[in-house]
Amino acid sequence: xxxxxxxxxxxxxxxxxxxxxxxxxxxxxxxxxxxxxxxxxxxxxxxxxxxxxxxxxxxxxxxxxxxxxxxxxxxxxxxxxxxxxxxxxxxxxxxxxxxxxxxxxxxxxxxxxxxxxxxxxxxxxxxxxxxxxxxxxxxxxxxxxxxxxxxxxxxxxxxxxxxxxxxxxxxxxxxxxxxxxxxxxxxxxxxxxxxxxxxxxxxxxxxxxxxxxxxxx
Numbered sequence: 137x138x139x140x141x142x143x144x145x146x147x148x149x150x151x152x153x154x155x156x157x158x159x160x161x162x163x164x165x166x167x168x169x170x171x172x173x174x175x176x177x178x179x180x181x182x183x184x185x186x187x188x189x190x191x192x193x194x195x196x197x198x199x200x201x202x203x204x205x206x207x208x209x210x211x212x213x214x215x216x217x218x219x220x221x222x223x224x225x226x227x228x229x230x231x232x233x234x235x236x237x238x239x240x241x242x243x244x245x246x247x248x249x250x251x252x253x254x255x256x257x258x259x260x261x262x263x264x265x266x267x268x269x270x271x272x273x274x275x276x277x278x279x280x281x282x283x284x285x286x287x288x289x290x291x292x293x294x295x296x297x298x299x300x301x302x303x304x305x306x307x308x309x310x311x312x313x314x315x316x317x318x319x320x321x322x323x324x325x326x327x328x329x330x331x332x333x334x335x336x337x338x339x340x341x342x343x344x345x346x347x348x349x350x351x352x353x
Contacts, residue, residue, distance in 0.1 A: 233260035
């Protein structure tokens with residue numbers, strides 16, 4: 137990974153310590169074969185999926201408190217995939233997915249750094265939901281509703297990949313556009329329970345996040 141600058145840090149998740157390699161800063165771009173460009177990822181957006189975000193830490197904390205036994209789990213828009221790494225540390229059946237070509241590189245490296253087995257991964261395009269990856273009992277995601285269009289296309293995508301009795305958990309840091317997800321999920325037959333999370337420490341300056349829980353009515 138000498139083509140861009142990285143950093144290594146220890147992130148504590150409810151007593152679990154993870155060694156995480158991520159981009160050193162957000163002022164980087166590396167796309168020699170134009171893979172990102174062909175996917176529509178601009179140079180300004182390229183670093184986003186290689187950073188540790190506060191909502192990712194909060195989702196990892198939520199996942200660490202769950203009973204994951206017998207569940208098949210999918211993290212959408214995983215980025216650095218802290219929640220997937222936590223689930224893997226609990227021997228859960230976790231699959232990570234993202235659109236960005238850099239993600240699987242970091243996922244493999246961070247799994248190795250934490251002495252975990254390789255984590256299953258697939259390239260996820262929310263505009264084209266497919267079912268050949270099977271259905272999942274739990275779908276999770278963090279800070280993925282920062283564009284208005286994402287609320288609608290992600291709703292269809294998650295419905296496609298969720299088992300009949302499955303559950304969805306999303307963590308959002310208070311983006312104004314995020315609340316629209318409830319309308320689109322409601323049209324697809326899901327009920328929503330929202331929980332205000334007051335996280336202490338360095339997860340976010342004000343420490344306020346929203347947890348969205350969706351289940352079919």
